[in-house]
Amino acid sequence: MLMGEGVEWGLHCCMVLAWLDDHAPIATARLAEIFELPPEYLKKRLQPLVREGILDSTPGARGGYRLARTPERITLMDVVAAVEGRTEAFRCTEIRRRGAGASRAGSDFAKPCGIAKAMGRAELAWRRELEAQTVADLLAGTPANASKYTRSFYERVAT
Numbered sequence: 401m402l403m404g405e406g407v408e409w410g411l412h413c414c415m416v417l418a419w420l421d422d423h424a425p426i427a428t429a430r431l432a433e434i435f436e437l438p439p440e441y442l443k444k445r446l447q448p449l450v451r452e453g454i455l456d457s458t459p460g461a462r463g464g465y466r467l468a469r470t471p472e473r474i475t476l477m478d479v480v481a482a483v484e485g486r487t488e489a490f491r492c493t494e495i496r497r498r499g500a501g502a503s504r505a506g507s508d509f510a511k512p513c514g515i516a517k518a519m520g521r522a523e524l525a526w527r528r529e530l531e532a533q534t535v536a537d538l539l540a541g542t543p544a545n546a547s548k549y550t551r552s553f554y555e556r557v558a559t
Contacts, residue, residue: 403480403483403484404483404484405445406445406448406483406484407479407480407483407484409435409437409442409445409446410445410446410448410449410454410479410482410483411476411479411535411538412435413431413442413446413449413455413465414449414454414455414467414471414474414479414535415471415535415538415539415542416431416434416550416554417431417455417465417466417467418467418471418535418536418539419539419546419547419550419551420550420551420554421466421467423554424462424464425456425457425458425462425463425464425465425466426464426465426466426554427463427464428440428442428443428446428464428465430464430554430557431464431465433557434550434553434554434557445483446465448482448483449479449482449483450465450468451482452478452481452482453468453469454467454468454469454474454478454479454482455467455468456468467535470536471534471535471536471538471539472534472535472536473534474534474535475530475531475532475533475534475535476530476531476533476534476535476538477527477530477531480530488523489519489523489526490516490519490520490523492512492513492515492516492519494509494513496509496513497509
């Protein structure tokens with residue numbers, strides 16, 4: 401499964417917004433500048449996070465983004481689901497019922513095949529792991545000076 405760059409961008413922006421929580425809303429242009437991203441494209445990438453209640457967006461010249469919840473209450477799965485949707489990664493199309501399987505009894509297909517079960521277990525484990533990890537966990541795993549450097553950079557570009 402390939403997740404879009406919006407997941408990475410969204411998670412990094414959540415981390416920065418947590419570090420800059422004592423500031424006014426962070427303008428899209430300033431947030432984009434921190435990562436050297438195109439502001440209009442970043443804005444589109446953050447809209448699903450606003451819709452899902454992960455970020456708050458304030459319009460206007462003094463507007464921007466803030467976290468809508470504390471970092472402890474934003475899971476990685478929240479961000480993945482907001483950006484990518486909640487659709488299952490694997491979809492069984494029951495090809496075992498075609499071709500050579502077409503003449504088999506219907507009872508042969510009463511249970512999901514081993515492939516569908518294995519993929520379902522793997523996806524459930526993946527989702528549970530993402531549910532167990534929060535933005536606060538990501539922040540705790542960064543180098544001690546990451547917050548300081550981000551704040552320093554932001555202060556330079558915000559003036």
